[in-house]
Amino acid sequence: MAERAARRCCLGWDFSTQQVKVVAVDAELSVFYEDSVQFDRDLVEFGTQGGVHVHKDGLTVTSPVLMWVQALDIILEKMKASGFDFSQVLALSGAGQQHGSVYWKTGASQVLTSLSPDLPLREQLQACFSISNCPVWMDSSTAAQCRQLEAAVGGAQALSRLTGSRAYERFTGNQIAKIYQQNPEAYSHTERISLVSSFAASLFLGSYSPVDYSDGSGMNLLQIQDKVWSQACLGACAPRLEEKLGRPVPSCSVVGPISSYFVQRYGFPPGCKVVAFTGDNPASLAGMRLEEGDIAVSLGTSDTLFLWLQEPTPALEGHIFCNPVDPQHYMALLCFKNGSLMREKIRDESASGSWSEFSKALQSTEMGNGGNLGFYFDVMEITPEIIGRHRFSAENREVSAFPREVEIRALIEGQFMAKKIHAEALGYRVMPKTKILATGGASHNRDILQVLADVFGAPVYIIDTANSACVGSAYRAFHGLAAGTDMPFAEIVKLAPDRRLVATPTPGASQVYEALLQRYAMLEQRILSQTRGPPE
Numbered sequence: 134m135a136e137r138a139a140r141r142c143c144l145g146w147d148f149s150t151q152q153v154k155v156v157a158v159d160a161e162l163s164v165f166y167e168d169s170v171q172f173d174r175d176l177v178e179f180g181t182q183g184g185v186h187v188h189k190d191g192l193t194v195t196s197p198v199l200m201w202v203q204a205l206d207i208i209l210e211k212m213k214a215s216g217f218d219f220s221q222v223l224a225l226s227g228a229g230q231q232h233g234s235v236y237w238k239t240g241a242s243q244v245l246t247s248l249s250p251d252l253p254l255r256e257q258l259q260a261c262f263s264i265s266n267c268p269v270w271m272d273s274s275t276a277a278q279c280r281q282l283e284a285a286v287g288g289a290q291a292l293s294r295l296t297g298s299r300a301y302e303r304f305t306g307n308q309i310a311k312i313y314q315q316n317p318e319a320y321s322h323t324e325r326i327s328l329v330s331s332f333a334a335s336l337f338l339g340s341y342s343p344v345d346y347s348d349g350s351g352m353n354l355l356q357i358q359d360k361v362w363s364q365a366c367l368g369a370c371a372p373r374l375e376e377k378l379g380r381p382v383p384s385c386s387v388v389g390p391i392s393s394y395f396v397q398r399y400g401f402p403p404g405c406k407v408v409a410f411t412g413d414n415p416a417s418l419a420g421m422r423l424e425e426g427d428i429a430v431s432l433g434t435s436d437t438l439f440l441w442l443q444e445p446t447p448a449l450e451g452h453i454f455c456n457p458v459d460p461q462h463y464m465a466l467l468c469f470k471n472g473s474l475m476r477e478k479i480r481d482e483s484a485s486g487s488w489s490e491f492s493k494a495l496q497s498t499e500m501g502n503g504g505n506l507g508f509y510f511d512v513m514e515i516t517p518e519i520i521g522r523h524r525f526s527a528e529n530r531e532v533s534a535f536p537r538e539v540e541i542r543a544l545i546e547g548q549f550m551a552k553k554i555h556a557e558a559l560g561y562r563v564m565p566k567t568k569i570l571a572t573g574g575a576s577h578n579r580d581i582l583q584v585l586a587d588v589f590g591a592p593v594y595i596i597d598t599a600n601s602a603c604v605g606s607a608y609r610a611f612h613g614l615a616a617g618t619d620m621p622f623a624e625i626v627k628l629a630p631d632r633r634l635v636a637t638p639t640p641g642a643s644q645v646y647e648a649l650l651q652r653y654a655m656l657e658q659r660i661l662s663q664t665r666g667p668p669e
């Protein structure tokens with residue numbers, strides 16, 4: 134075989150819900166290798182669906198930790214068989230599905246630090262976990278623990294101010310509380326609790342990797358301003374929890390050299406650095422190369438906003454995390470459940486199922502839609518909690534229908550005005566240098582993106598985020614190589630392929646939407662008060 138040219142690189146890993154994925158990125162920030170192991174397809178003995186087990190109660194959702202371990206064995210063997218040159222890997226980092234938790238049994242650290250390079254990880258670690266089936270982000274069985282935690286710290290808003298989010302069932306602190314309450318034996322035999330991200334980093338490190346600030350912000354346990362565990366939250370969840378979590382670290386930290394296990398078994402260089410792993414969404418923010426003032430809009434089944442925040446305003450909706458690439462700043466996630474399924478419904482009802490008809494309707498109606506406004510929530514929306522369709526005339530009178538073109542524009546303008554209003558409620562502000570990065574299915578429709586640019590008053594770029602968590606992790610590994618030089622992340626990634634500009638604000642857009650946004654916010658409050666009843 135022709136000698137392959139040596140190609141110094143960093144690896145980016147993603148331990149996500151359905152697969153383990155890896156990319157190799159070279160010094161020019163080009164992705165030249167990628168591979169994955171799909172849990173359902175490649176590890177059928179675990180019997181997962183979508184990488185998880187949904188339990189009979191319909192609320193508890195777990196994944197087998199040994200499935201994740203074995204997936205790493207398999208993907209490394211696949212890379213080795215493909216001739217991948219591990220000796221060129223300068224550093225690696227990674228991501229994990231957020232909120233999931235891994236429970237290392239007492240004594241496991243001795244096994245982790247003395248792995249034999251002659252055996253796969255699965256064989257050596259199979260007695261190292263006190264909980265075999267780990268709770269993951271799809272679990273919603275901890276409502277009682279959420280109420281207990283909020284009560285312990287003075288309520289939902291107080292918890293949000295402290296940790297960046299009100300109590301959410303999937304958040305790790307509440308999951309740990311449930312395990313302590315329902316399986317005290319297992320909890321007492323647990324010497325370390327990792328997130329999925331820090332668990333994966335521990336495998337590469339050959340010792341327990343600390344939780345990073347950014348993924349740690351998804352636990353309802355970390356004080357996001359001071360970047361320390363909240364003693365009130367720890368105490369409300371389980372005893373002696375701080376010693377099981379270890380001290381959290383900045384997300385850009387180099388947590389150590391790679392374990393000798395990987396040097397001897399696969400040929401990684403002994404000096405290969407392990408940079409703290411983080412959550413998949415923070416890693417995606419890095420992969421999208423969001424900068425101060427930018428906003429990423431993922432237009433999928435549900436629409437998700439990634440915000441870069443300098444000064445957060447924690448609220449009862451959305452999630453604020455420590456920023457994964459700038460320890461002084463923050464990021465926020467806002468999820469809008471009525472996303473593409475709502476757009477497809479209105480397309481079917483008002484554009485004969487045709488996206489080109491849908492686009493023509495947007496082209497044939499004016500910005501501001503003649504003052505007509507709509508709220509379209511066929512499933513209970515979470516931002517904010519409203520259900521149903523509510524249409525209003527220019528005089529703020531509720532009406533039962535709009536002409537089809539008006540309906541289409543009312544849907545899209547309403548979806549984007551909601552995003553701007555709720556992003557600003559979390560502390561986001563459009564800046565002169567703001568870029569809107571659009572991704573997901575609807576980002577292929579230029580007319581929809583034109584409305585996005587007009588409502589936000591900022592240019593819209595499209596980006597491919599297929600590997601964003603992996604690529605972001607490789608970028609963060611390169612950033613870790615520059616640790617101690619204070620080189621900003623943006624400088625490290627400036628060679629990355631550029632984003633494509635697809636829409637800029639129409640002249641006069643800001644005047645139109647400044648007034649409309651105020652009406653939208655007022656009408657949203659009117660609907661909320663009608664559905665919630667008058668405030669106490």
Ligand SMILES: O=C(CO)[C@@H](O)[C@H](O)CF
Pocket residue numbers: 149150229230231232270303351412413414452466
């Ligand atoms: O729960 C979430 C974020 O809060 C999900 O995006 C998970 O991170 C997906 F793995």
